[in-house]
Amino acid sequence: MKLYHNNNSVCSQKVRVTLAEKQLQWESVHLELAKGEQYEPDYLLLNPEGVVPTLVDDGLVLRESSVIAEYLDQLSAANPLAPTAxxxxxxxxxxxxxxxxxxxxxxxxxxxxxxxxxxxxxxxxxxxxxxxxxxxxxxxxxxxxxxxxxxxxxxxxxxxxxxxxxxxxxxxxxxxxxxxxxxxxxxxxxxxxxxxxxxxxxxxxxxxxxxxxxxxxxxxxxxxxxxxxxxxxxxxxxxxxxxxxxxxxxxxxxxxxxxxxxx
Ligand SMILES: N[C@@H](CCC(=O)N[C@@H](CS)C(=O)NCC(=O)O)C(=O)O
Structure with missing residues (x-):
């Protein structure tokens, strides 16, 4: 599982908190937003808006930090973060x-x-x-x-x-x-x-x-x-x-x- 993110980006932080709570393994691809790395053509193919985060998991490309957080929660039964009621x-x-x-x-x-x-x-x-x-x-x-x-x-x-x-x-x-x-x-x-x-x-x-x-x-x-x-x-x-x-x-x-x- 690869996460394209930035250390100081709030929506990346949200995803990283979820990864830490769920204790999931992930590979980090850190983008320097100030240098414009989010506009590299290869990244725009994954995220046409040129924003972080993007999660790539087994061919699935996910954008929107809250959707990613919910997806990560569903990946394992350990420490569930969503209620069932x-x-x-x-x-x-x-x-x-x-x-x-x-x-x-x-x-x-x-x-x-x-x-x-x-x-x-x-x-x-x-x-x-x-x-x-x-x-x-x-x-x-x-x-x-x-x-x-x-x-x-x-x-x-x-x-x-x-x-x-x-x-x-x-x-x-x-x-x-x-x-x-x-x-x-x-x-x-x-x-x-x-x-x-x-x-x-x-x-x-x-x-x-x-x-x-x-x-x-x-x-x-x-x-x-x-x-x-x-x-x-x-x-x-x-x-x-x-x-x-x-x-x-x-x-x-x-x-x-x-x-x-x-x-
Ligand atoms: N609604 C999106 C927002 C994504 C977004 O705007 N990300 C910011 C960082 S928090 C970004 O990449 N900005 C690019 C820039 O500042 O150039 C999400 O939650 O994933």
Whole structure:
């Protein structure tokens, strides 16, 4: 089983957490997104959108991190991550579907802060625009351009915060009943969201939930304490990147806080 992924990509992290929880063996193909390795013709044959992750297993090519996570869970009976009761399973599926929007929201917040700061430091505007032009999807191209030009003032950031507000509200409602999101035990719903909330935490944006939704703070710390988190996320983030992430997010926090307060 081969996973095309990137260490700091949230959706790759989600898949790696699943692999670690299921204790599955896999071969790593690490793509440097900043170098544009996702646009190599051979990779575009596997993933025409030019994004990670992609799982290749015995001739099967799978995209979409939540679908991959569910597939991996089905591969072995050990440590099942999905419930069997229809109601609980439906709740898991709802979270998995929502991760498409949640991913786009986290991507907007990350690009308006950390990635934009890196682009402004490391590249000329022409180089950034040339990289953005390589994105196959025109909608994503215009989003990236807007985030690069306007940072936190981009309307994509306000839209992202609205999606995150809904996510936090529903997470908090689930966590009133149990320590984990679905069925009283750690599973696919938690794995679906850990990388996204962790990214906000790494950006120093825990103010989004710490006061309004303290149960999310407890859930996050319990998720981060699992060995799968350390294997799949914690150990793969270099200290320098961790520091840059924290600093870029914190610099944006006053503006983000103002938008947040108005919601
Ligand atoms: N919905 C997709 C999103 C895939 C996606 O956008 N991946 C990002 C990394 S998290 C990527 O590869 N971006 C390419 C780039 O930034 O150039 C999934 O969850 O698999």
């Amino acid at each position: 229809p109601q609980a399973l439906a709740a898991v599926h709802l979270w998995l579907i929502r991760t498409i929007d949640i991913h786009a929201a986290i991507n907007s917040v990350t690009f308006a802060t950390l990635m934009r700061q890196k682009q402004l430091q490391d590249s000329t505007p022409e180089e950034v625009r040339a990289r953005i032009a390589k994105f196959p999807n025109p909608q994503i191209r215009s989003k990236r351009l807007d985030l690069y030009s306007n940072g936190v003032k981009s309307p994509y950031v306000a839209g992202a915060l609205f999606t995150l507000l809904r996510m936090f509200e529903d997470m908090a409602r689930n966590l009133e009943k149990s320590d984990w999101l679905t069925d009283g035990r750690y599973g696919l719903s938690d794995i679906a969201l850990i990388a996204y909330v962790d990214r906000l935490d790494r950006l120093g944006l825990s103010g989004l939930w710490s006061e309004r939704y303290p149960a999310i703070e407890t859930w996050l710390r319990a998720s981060q304490a699992r060995p799968s988190y350390q294997t799949a996320i914690g150990s793969l983030i270099p200290p320098q990147l961790a520091q840059q992430t924290q600093q870029a997010g914190q610099a944006a926090w006053p503006e983000i806080k103002e938008i947040w307060k108005s919601m």
